[in-house]
Amino acid sequence: MHRVDDSIASGLPICSIRANGEIVAYSGAFASLLGENSPVPNSIFHFVETKNYGPLIEDSINEQKLQTLHWIVRIDQENIPLKVSLVPCTLPSGEPGATLLWERMGINSAKSEVVDILSSINKNLQEGFYRTSEEGELFYVNDAMVRMFGFEDAITMRTKNSGTFYANPEQRIEFRDELVGEGVVTNRELLLKRRDGSIFWGMISAVLTTHEDGSKSFDGVIRDISSIKEIERQLKMEAQRAEAGSRAKQQFLSTMSHELRTPLNAVIGLAHLLKAEDPKEEQVENLNSLLFSAKGLLGLINDILDFSKMDAGRVRLESSHVDINSLLLQIRDTFIFQANAKRLSLNFQLDEATPASVLGDAHRLTQIFNNLISNSIKFTFHGEILLKTKVIEVNDGLATIHFSAKDSGIGIPESKLKSVFSLFTQASSSTTRKFGGTGLGLAITKKLVELHGADLEVVSVPGEGSEFGFTITFELPDEVNPEPIVEEVHIVQNVLHKKRILAAEDNKINQLLLEKFVTSWGAEVTIAENGLEVVERAGEEEYDLILMDIQMPLMDGYTAARKIRETEGANQHIPIIAVTASVMGEVNQRCKDAGMSGVVLKPYSPSSLKLVVERHLS
Numbered sequence: 101m102h103r104v105d106d107s108i109a110s111g112l113p114i115c116s117i118r119a120n121g122e123i124v125a126y127s128g129a130f131a132s133l134l135g136e137n138s139p140v141p142n143s144i145f146h147f148v149e150t151k152n153y154g155p156l157i158e159d160s161i162n163e164q165k166l167q168t169l170h171w172i173v174r175i176d177q178e179n180i181p182l183k184v185s186l187v188p189c190t191l192p193s194g195e196p197g198a199t200l201l202w203e204r205m206g207i208n209s210a211k212s213e214v215v216d217i218l219s220s221i222n223k224n225l226q227e228g229f230y231r232t233s234e235e236g237e238l239f240y241v242n243d244a245m246v247r248m249f250g251f252e253d254a255i256t257m258r259t260k261n262s263g264t265f266y267a268n269p270e271q272r273i274e275f276r277d278e279l280v281g282e283g284v285v286t287n288r289e290l291l292l293k294r295r296d297g298s299i300f301w302g303m304i305s306a307v308l309t310t311h312e313d314g315s316k317s318f319d320g321v322i323r324d325i326s327s328i329k330e331i332e333r334q335l336k337m338e339a340q341r342a343e344a345g346s347r348a349k350q351q352f353l354s355t356m357s358h359e360l361r362t363p364l365n366a367v368i369g370l371a372h373l374l375k376a377e378d379p380k381e382e383q384v385e386n387l388n389s390l391l392f393s394a395k396g397l398l399g400l401i402n403d404i405l406d407f408s409k410m411d412a413g414r415v416r417l418e419s420s421h422v423d424i425n426s427l428l429l430q431i432r433d434t435f436i437f438q439a440n441a442k443r444l445s446l447n448f449q450l451d452e453a454t455p456a457s458v459l460g461d462a463h464r465l466t467q468i469f470n471n472l473i474s475n476s477i478k479f480t481f482h483g484e485i486l487l488k489t490k491v492i493e494v495n496d497g498l499a500t501i502h503f504s505a506k507d508s509g510i511g512i513p514e515s516k517l518k519s520v521f522s523l524f525t526q527a528s529s530s531t532t533r534k535f536g537g538t539g540l541g542l543a544i545t546k547k548l549v550e551l552h553g554a555d556l557e558v559v560s561v562p563g564e565g566s567e568f569g570f571t572i573t574f575e576l577p578d579e580v581n582p583e584p585i586v587e588e589v590h591i592v593q594n595v596l597h598k599k600r601i602l603a604a605e606d607n608k609i610n611q612l613l614l615e616k617f618v619t620s621w622g623a624e625v626t627i628a629e630n631g632l633e634v635v636e637r638a639g640e641e642e643y644d645l646i647l648m649d650i651q652m653p654l655m656d657g658y659t660a661a662r663k664i665r666e667t668e669g670a671n672q673h674i675p676i677i678a679v680t681a682s683v684m685g686e687v688n689q690r691c692k693d694a695g696m697s698g699v700v701l702k703p704y705s706p707s708s709l710k711l712v713v714e715r716h717l718s
Contacts, residue, residue, distance in 0.1 A: 103128065113202040116191060119161045121145045121154065124191060133202055135176045144200070147174050157186070161196050164188045164227075164323060165286050166307050173202075180204065188321065190226045228322040231309075234276060236262040239317060248302075248324055250295040267291035267299050275304070279318055283308045289325065301329040360401050361681030365703035366609035367394045372706050373616055398703060410547045417461040417551055421577055424501065425450045427462060428487065431469050438477050445484040446473075453491040455499050458574035464548050469505070471545040472568055476507035480565070483508030497576050504569035511562040521546045521556070595718045596710070597622040602671075603647040604634040604657065605679070614647070617706045621713075631655025635663050642670040645717055648696065650680040650687070658694040665695035675716035679704075 104125050113133040115126035121143045131140050134147065141147060145154070149172040160167045167186040172179050183203045191197040228245025232238050238258040249265060251257040263272040271290055279285050284307045292302040306320030371391045379387060432448050439446035469487070476485045485507045492500040512520055521542050542556075545568075549556040552572045560566035601623055603614045611627050618625035626643070628634035632654045638646065646664070650657040661676050678691040681702040691699050700712050 103131070114199055115144070115202075116189070116197055116199050117144060117157070118191070118195065118197050119158045121157065124193075124197065130202065133175070138176070148172070149174050149179055157198065160186055161188050161198050163287060164303065164305055164321060166284075166305060166319065166321065187229070188227070226323070230262070230320055230322070232262045232318045232320075234280070234316055234318070236272065236276075238262055245322060248294075248322065249292075250298075265292055267293045275306075276318070279306055279308050280316075289329075292322075300324055300326040359681075361398075361702045362607055362610065364394060364398055364401070365681065366607070366613065368398070368703040368705065369610070369613040369617070373613065376620075376706070394703075410544070410551070415464075415551065417464060419459045419575075420462065421457045422460040422462045422465065422574075423457055424454050424460075424465075424489065427465060428469065428489070431466060431473065432487075434470075435473050435477065438474075439485065442477065442481065444477065444480055444482070446477075447484060447486050449486065449488040451489045451491045451501070453494070454489060454501060455494060455574075455576055457577055458499055459577055460572075460574050464551070468545050468548050469503075471541040472505040475541055476505055476509060476566075480507045480509035483565070492571065494576075498573050499576055500571060500573045502569065502571045504567055506565065506567040508565040511564055511566055512558070512560040513562050514560075517558055517560060520558070594622060595714050599623040599644040599717055600642070601625045601645050601647060601713070602628060602634060602637055602643040604628045604631065604652060604660065605647070605649045606630055606652045607649075617709060620706075621710055629653075631657060631660035635660050635667075638664045638671045639667060639669060643674060645674055645713060646671070646676045647679050647700075647713075648676050650678055650682065650691075658690055661691075661694040661696050677712060677716060 102125055104127055111129050112127060113129040115130050116124050118124060123140065123142060123144060126140055134140060153169070153171070156167070156169075159165070165188065169184040169186060171182055171184050173182050174180075181204075185201040185203075187199045187201075189197055189199050226244055228248045229240075229242045230238060230245055231240040238260065241254050241257050243254070246252075246254050246257050249257060263269045266272045268291065275285065275288065275290070284305075286305045288304050290302055290304060291299055293299055301324070303323045303325045304320055306318050309317050309319050311317070368391065371387050371394065375384065375387050375391075428448055428450060432446060436446055473485065473487065485505070487503070487505050490502045490504075492502055494500075546556045549570045549572075552570075554570045554572050556568060556570045558566060558568050596618075601618055603611075603618070603625055605611050605614055605627060606629050611629075615625055615627065626637060626641075628637050630653045634646065634648065635655070648657040648661055652660075657678060657680075661678075664671060664676065675697040676695065678687075678696045678699045679702060680687055680691075680699065688699055697716055698712060700709055
């Protein structure tokens with residue numbers, strides 16, 4: 101804290117403060133105001149009696165807002181009312197602060213004029229201060245404003261109308277009208293013009309002042325924010341580039357999904373077809389190996405695409421009734437054969453206090469438990485794999501359940517515990533060589549657990565095994581049906597017999613598969629190689645169902661489906677099933693918007709495709 105030269109302060113009682121009220125400089129008149137025998141304190145908090153003014157000072161400085169305050173100040177054991185004019189400024193140190201002018205209430209003198217206030221402000225300040233008439237005549241400008249607009253001195257600048265300093269003079273009129281109506285305008289960003297015609301961004305805050313003689317003036321502060329606007333522009337460009345990159349990434353994933361799944365559909369479909377044609381015993385073994393490898397490749401593709409969707413924030417949890425214990429028992433039945441093949445004990449200890457139904461995403465929960473149990477079986481050679489549930493609390497419509505999967509496998513070194521959740525990472529390169537895999541499973545599992553608002557934790561001892569655990573809080577449905585309602589189903593034999601199916605498919609091998617699959621069901625199939633052809637055939641002949649590939653030449657499946665729905669005729673309302681190799685989240689909605697009845701994901705098995713077709717034709 102130091103005393104400023106009185107020639108600079110013009111004999112006014114002023115001080116400069118930081119946002120926390122600390123006094124960094126003051127004038128002699130300010131010291132005299134507090135009393136000749138009283139030392140100037142370090143902070144204005146020591147003598148201002150008015151309460152709760154600290155946040156007001158901080159807000160004024162942060163928002164660059166002029167304030168006129170009325171405070172009670174303790175001077176020589178008396179409470180004295182003072183008017184305080186607060187002007188935000190940049191201190192010589194470069195940090196934001198404020199200059200305060202103190203005036204006793206009821207004293208009329210030239211010191212009360214804002215022009216005098218502004219002329220006394222430290223010349224090192226960076227903000228421009230001004231006073232104008234309603235018509236734009238400049239009464240006062242400080243040195244900072246003179247420099248900001250490129251003039252040599254204040255006298256020359258004051259010969260100009262303030263409207264000439266706006267890139268668009270009409271904005272000065274709008275600004276004036278708003279100031280007259282509201283009395284104050286804060287932090288208005290406008291394009292301003294320097295003397296040489298160059299344009300820059302300024303931030304203006306101004307107040308309307310009414311004088312004793314009834315005249316009005318505008319008192320304002322201007323800050324050059326060109327550098328800030330440039331940073332904003334750069335950030336906006338970066339955001340646009342990032343958004344474009346994200347769109348390109350999603351398009352790439354969608355294209356790769358199609359390009360990988362389409363030939364994979366042919367591999368899996370042909371393997372199923374060959375198995376159905378009474379192959380020799382040694383051929384069955386080869387076909388099973390082919391199917392196993394193809395499904396393994398499909399699993400890898402699914403993992404990569406799934407992780408990419410989660411990484412982009414495109415995965416949303418569904419909410420439906422889920423019986424946790426029944427779900428886990430189904431998962432146990434799925435893995436019991438793999439565990440038995442390795443002579444491992446696969447045990448589930450399920451808490452009987454688990455509610456009969458919770459609201460959750462059965463698909464994503466299944467994915468979590470499948471990954472954990474599959475991982476345990478993979479890295480365990482003897483002993484037990486145990487999945488346990490423990491109900492922590494059921495209260496106020498919520499159920500909190502802890503899940504854990506424990507094995508007696510090879511374990512994980514402490515130094516690798518965190519990295520096992522990283523993308524494409526396993527505990528060591530030797531683990532990858534020996535056990536295979538990409539390390540995607542745990543990375544996906546961790547993200548799925550986090551989507552549930554939980555953390556996936558692991559405790560492991562090398563050579564003794566690992567335990568993964570997490571706690572999820574589920575909402576409980578308003579009404580729980582202990583016994584599922586089963587609708588009576590009438591099984592219709594040969595529902596596909598002589599049904600006419602139009603299949604849009606541009607891939608030759610998949611065309612062959614569709615012909616063999618559909619004819620084996622007793623139905624008839626017509627192949628269309630592109631979107632235009634399927635629309636033409638739908639307009640010429642009557643069909644019972646259309647299988648619509650999404651990505652086709654000449655016209656895509658979405659467009660073709662919409663055209664068929666828009667054309668009156670026998671096929672306008674028949675089921676249209678999308679057949680797609682894309683797993684992007686928006687595909688289902690886009691198919692629905694195009695008027696399609698359902699979606700089949702490639703690669704499909706003959707039985708899964710038949711099930712969907714039967715459901716829409718029965």
